[in-house]
Amino acid sequence: MPAAIVDSPRGGLQAKPRPYLSVVIPVYNEEASLAALFARLYPALDQLTLAYECIFVDDGSHDRSVALLRAQQQARPQETRVILFQSNFGQHAAILAGFERAMGEAIVTLDADLQNPPEEIGRLVAAIQAGHDYVGTIRRGRQDHFARRWMSSLINGLRARTTHIRITDQGCMLRAYARAVVAAVNASREVNTFIPALAYLYARNPTEIEVAHEARTAGQSKYSFYKLIRLNFDLMTGFTLVPLQLFSMLGMIISGLSGVLVVILAVRRLWIGSEVEGVFTLFALNFFFIGIALFGVGLIGEYVGRTYEQVRGRPRYLIAAVLEEGAEALPPAERAREAERADARAVTRV
Ligand code: UDP
Ligand code: MG
Numbered sequence: 001m002p003a004a005i006v007d008s009p010r011g012g013l014q015a016k017p018r019p020y021l022s023v024v025i026p027v028y029n030e031e032a033s034l035a036a037l038f039a040r041l042y043p044a045l046d047q048l049t050l051a052y053e054c055i056f057v058d059d060g061s062h063d064r065s066v067a068l069l070r071a072q073q074q075a076r077p078q079e080t081r082v083i084l085f086q087s088n089f090g091q092h093a094a095i096l097a098g099f100e101r102a103m104g105e106a107i108v109t110l111d112a113d114l115q116n117p118p119e120e121i122g123r124l125v126a127a128i129q130a131g132h133d134y135v136g137t138i139r140r141g142r143q144d145h146f147a148r149r150w151m152s153s154l155i156n157g158l159r160a161r162t163t164h165i166r167i168t169d170q171g172c173m174l175r176a177y178a179r180a181v182v183a184a185v186n187a188s189r190e191v192n193t194f195i196p197a198l199a200y201l202y203a204r205n206p207t208e209i210e211v212a213h214e215a216r217t218a219g220q221s222k223y224s225f226y227k228l229i230r231l232n233f234d235l236m237t238g239f240t241l242v243p244l245q246l247f248s249m250l251g252m253i254i255s256g257l258s259g260v261l262v263v264i265l266a267v268r269r270l271w272i273g274s275e276v277e278g279v280f281t282l283f284a285l286n287f288f289f290i291g292i293a294l295f296g297v298g299l300i301g302e303y304v305g306r307t308y309e310q311v312r313g314r315p316r317y318l319i320a321a322v323l324e325e326g327a328e329a330l331p332p333a334e335r336a337r338e339a340e341r342a343d344a345r346a347v348t349r350v
């Protein structure tokens with residue numbers, strides 16, 4: 001197994017075995033779930049008898065998550081790294097930050113809320129070891145609200161029809177990627193992205209397995225209906241231009257039909273004389289087409305806005321601190337100050 005050279009806490013360099021498995025976990029206000037997560041995740045990974053690291057990315061939490069992550073990092077320093085964001089940049093940005101620092105050959109993403117059981121990670125790793133470079137998952141008996149399931153299946157269907165991405169259940173974030181796929185994701189500088197779909201583009205030998213799914217037992221979903229819509233727009237606009245093309249097609253068809261209508265109306269005008277009936281039908285048609293036009297403008301806006309965000313090239317996230325073994329090479333006084341700063345940030349955000 002290759003060895004990575006890291007600064008040892010006592011100064012000087014020493015060889016640390018490079019982990020085979022990196023588990024990347026975004027955390028946003030998950031104080032209620034973290035203790036249970038640690039209690040299940042580490043034993044599940046210990047059982048695999050391979051070198052691993054857990055990378056927790058705190059996405060600007062303003063509850064006690066940072067303190068809990070810090071304590072866990074101290075309890076299991078060999079296997080734990082914690083990245084603290086300055087503020088909330090979103091789940092996918094958090095995963096990207098984890099990807100950029102992951103050292104494993106196999107990289108697994110997992111939610112912090114235990115909806116995806118960590119005990120399933122072994123099966124994902126086995127699929128990577130069998131030669132797959134992308135292991136997707138399908139949630140068996142999905143435990144989410146009806147409206148969420150309905151929306152997922154709608155977007156799943158739309159995505160399947162308009163892109164080349166073949167994912168049965170795009171919403172499940174418990175997934176495994178080979179190092180090469182993660183490297184390609186890291187090289188893509190996309191601002192708004194949807195990681196399972198992006199990674200799929202770079203996979204050579206993808207597969208899917210079924211995993212268990214549990215209801216959220218602690219804390220609340222961090223996705224409001226509005227955030228979910230935004231995320232699904234990221235998915236649709238990031239991977240296909242079909243919505244725009246449909247609009248040009250629709251525009252062409254409607255213009256064609258309107259041309260025919262104009263001719264018919266002109267002939268009727270000459271034949272029958274002026275007619276004033278059907279005003280309400282006219283209103284209805286008008287509103288209908290104005291609605292379509294506004295939707296089209298909004299859709300173009302979604303693409304233009306994303307293009308704008310991309311060309312501005314602002315950083316996708318800002319890191320306030322990284323808590324890891326190597327970081328302990330900082331002098332103790334500096335380390336204490338850094339810890340205080342991170343704690344103060346956690347408190348001031350309340
Ligand atoms: N999350 C995050 N930043 C956000 C929203 C969510 O890091 O802005 C994390 C959250 O802590 C959890 C994961 O992303 O670990 C999935 O979030 P959640 O369980 O709320 O989503 P759902 O299961 O409802 O889709
Ligand atoms: Mg969840």
